């Protein structure tokens with residue numbers, strides 16, 4: 001049995017996230033190591049100033065060496081020019097390093113997102129999935145950037161300065177060490193809560209993004225119901241939750257920072273008092289004490305930064321967890337078969353339930369369409385007809401039973417091979433921003449212009465396209481808002497014609513059209529059939545005039561096959577098909593009466 005593509009792996013833990021981070025950094029270990037060296041060097045240069053101070057106070061001033069002071073000044077000038085240059089290099093390289101790592105994560109996450117099974121997009125709002133690629137990756141960037149630019153240098157400073165302090169005066173150094181421990185203690189206490197609130201904030205960003213994306217993606221519907229206010233309030237509610245999450249974290253961060261800061265200040269005071277006493281009683285020099293205090297400043301600054309980095313770290317790790325979950329989500333499963341031998345299509349006992357949906361949309365459905373045959377699928381709305389189309393392109397997989405194409409289970413094909421050979425004209429075609437030409441070419445990106453135009457001609461779309469302001473080059477805007485339903489449908493048919501399909505599925509291609517456009521679409525379909533006479537075809541229809549020429553008619557109801565036969569046989573049976581047919585005729589008569597008046 002093939003693994004089901006529906007189940008997502010369970011949420012991954014922090015260790016998994018760190019493993020992913022390491023996997024991303026490992027290929028650039030040499031770069032990371034040189035960067036660490038550079039950062040360490042810059043940090044080391046930052047530790048020289050107290051030595052200048054000690055030299056001036058303890059040696060030069062007491063000996064009255066005014067001229068040497070100038071020399072020291074010149075030395076310091078050179079020294080700081082070097083420091084500035086190295087600081088600039090370290091900053092730039094850390095930035096470049098971060099950008100490379102992050103851009104790789106972003107691309108990998110987006111590639112993964114595109115390859116998730118359709119069902120995954122119902123278990124999480126798509127806006128939230130997108131936020132994992134965009135805003136979570138950005139939060140991760142902040143963490144890596146502050147880590148790569150400063151953390152290493154600061155850690156080095158802490159260790160180096162502690163060593164110098166112990167060499168200078170071990171009693172004072174012990175006090176300094178106690179300060180570091182107190183600061184680390186308070187940081188540790190807040191680690192867990194900070195992580196939790198960071199997680200909450202990340203998921204609220206996801207919700208906020210999803211709410212906005214859904215409203216803007218359906219802006220036409222929002223406007224036609226005049227529901228801008230409603231949507232605004234929804235966004236406002238999510239925004240409030242996001243702000244509340246941030247404030248909550250701020251409280252924690254604020255308390256943590258205050259306690260860490262307090263430890264540092266009290267420690268400094270203690271060293272000053274104790275150091276003063278040591279100068280008076282134990283012969284510690286004033287220069288030594290000054291250098292010590294300066295070093296202590298050099299210790300506390302970095303320790304504070306390292307502790308505060310914890311904040312960025314927790315936020316970054318919470319974001320990384322969400323990115324990592326996406327990276328480890330199970331993609332669509334596919335087989336290795338790349339060629340479809342023929343267009344024969346058969347369903348064997350197929351049962352399918354939509355993820356999260358209640359009753360099965362298809363129950364034990366079996367039927368066979370021989371290569372090159374045309375079979376019509378009819379039935380009342382909600383019977384499961386469109387579901388059949390979705391299963392054939394493997395947008396979903398059956399829960400039970402199997403679907404064979406060319407004699408092999410759909411799941412044994414490579415997805416690109418399978419979908420390249422199955423053309424669906426969907427009930428509601430979707431167009432992208434771009435020209436008409438590009439929209440038709442979407443079915444076969446490598447198609448030449450002439451090929452695309454020919455497909456449009458066969459789809460009976462050429463005339464209306466040439467009537468557009470820039471003909472084939474006319475931009476048709478997001479979702480083709482400037483085209484009518486019938487025009488969109490003809491673009492969709494042109495797409496299907498362009499594809500070298502073995503199986504063609506027309507899902508109510510004429511459903512929402514008036515009789516005039518229906519005739520036009522019928523002509524378009526005739527063009528399609530003319531070009532691909534040996535294509536296995538499934539015509540889904542509730543308007544029955546379209547199915548008369550089919551080799552066989554299957555009648556679906558409630559996800560089950562209830563009747564099958566030719567038009568004549570089914571009418572003679574006086575079953576569901578006959579009833580639907582009569583309804584359609586009545587509908588036609590009424591329409592004729594209205595139009596006839």
Ligand SMILES: Nc1ncnc2c1ncn2[C@@H]1O[C@H](COP(=O)(O)OP(=O)(O)O)[C@@H](O)[C@H]1O
Pocket residue numbers: 354355357361379380381382383384385386387388
């Ligand atoms: N994406 C979906 N998620 C959950 N249920 C769905 C989805 N699409 C369709 N359904 C349900 O599956 C059943 C069959 O739908 P469909 O195949 O679209 O019917 P038809 O095309 O025959 O009108 C219906 O009950 C419908 O509500």
Ligand SMILES: [Mg+2]
Pocket residue numbers: 385386387427507508
């Ligand atoms: Mg349908």
